[in-house]
Amino acid sequence: MSLPKFTIRQMIENGVHFGHHARRWNPKMAEYIYGKKDNVHIIDLQQTYPMLYTALNTAREIAANGGKILFVGTKRQAQDIIKESAERCGQYYVNYRWLGGMLTNWKTVYKSISRLNKLNEMFENDSTDGYTKKELLNLKKEQEKLAKELNGVMNMGGQPDLLFVIDMPKEDLAIKEAKKLGIPVIGIADTNADPTLVDFPVPGNDDAVRAIQFYCELLSSAVLDGIQAEIAAQGVKVDEIVAETKPARKKAAKKEEAEPATETKVEAEVEEAPAEKKTAAKKATTEKKATTTKKAAAEKKTTTKTAAAKKTATTKTATKKKAAAK
Numbered sequence: 575m576s577l578p579k580f581t582i583r584q585m586i587e588n589g590v591h592f593g594h595h596a597r598r599w600n601p602k603m604a605e606y607i608y609g610k611k612d613n614v615h616i617i618d619l620q621q622t623y624p625m626l627y628t629a630l631n632t633a634r635e636i637a638a639n640g641g642k643i644l645f646v647g648t649k650r651q652a653q654d655i656i657k658e659s660a661e662r663c664g665q666y667y668v669n670y671r672w673l674g675g676m677l678t679n680w681k682t683v684y685k686s687i688s689r690l691n692k693l694n695e696m697f698e699n700d701s702t703d704g705y706t707k708k709e710l711l712n713l714k715k716e717q718e719k720l721a722k723e724l725n726g727v728m729n730m731g732g733q734p735d736l737l738f739v740i741d742m743p744k745e746d747l748a749i750k751e752a753k754k755l756g757i758p759v760i761g762i763a764d765t766n767a768d769p770t771l772v773d774f775p776v777p778g779n780d781d782a783v784r785a786i787q788f789y790c791e792l793l794s795s796a797v798l799d800g801i802q803a804e805i806a807a808q809g810v811k812v813d814e815i816v817a818e819t820k821p822a823r824k825k826a827a828k829k830e831e832a833e834p835a836t837e838t839k840v841e842a843e844v845e846e847a848p849a850e851k852k853t854a855a856k857k858a859t860t861e862k863k864a865t866t867t868k869k870a871a872a873e874k875k876t877t878t879k880t881a882a883a884k885k886t887a888t889t890k891t892a893t894k895k896k897a898a899a900k
Contacts, residue, residue, distance in 0.1 A: 594764055649741050673723060676727070742768070805887040
């Protein structure tokens, strides 16, 4: 596996070249703007191409050295894509809201993570005895709020080694914190952003869903390539890991095949039972049928007798009433 390949044509198809309205531009982006069309800035993709490649290369190197990468994108159209891409390559993400001090004040953030873990354990084990309905509702709300904000960072266990940011003006807090701690940042710089704030600016559209998907897929593929390189450096081949998992699957398949075979054997043994047993079983069934029919006939006779007795009793009472009336 190697770094993901892409072309300028693919970038155009995904709308990477579209910038913001001309009046919303940042003058520091002037060198990356190709021109204007319908009062909308067009980004120069000939400059974006090598800058995106260098950003992907740095992400790959950090992943190959066992580093942690944090995907940051809290705008609505980027939330799901950020989460999927980070989970795809086993990295971390913030897609709901950047909490102030998430990097610079990690100790307090870790306290919130431990609180979320406690709440999760409590609801998973149904250990909610002693709480009123209102208290449980408040705890559930607290759990949902913490999960939204911290689910992607729960297992990070410290500061990341690289930040990947979509929409730089919106995530300025995250960029400032990373800069303060000396963490390198890859930022998608639209025409309204300041490219000097990040270490690896990538001029491109940060609003279109297809463009965001394009960046995230490339970065997650680069990270996966770095992880594979790290595994190879340790002397373990990916093919060997796959080969180790295959025998276990084969054993499970053999067990599944053996179970129906035993069932067929039992059926064959039942079929090969002696004829005497079969005849005895037939006789027993016929005898049972005869007894049941006899019982049914006897029950019918008794019911008819009782019905006749009831009728005679009713006629007698009717005649007596008539005689009394006369």
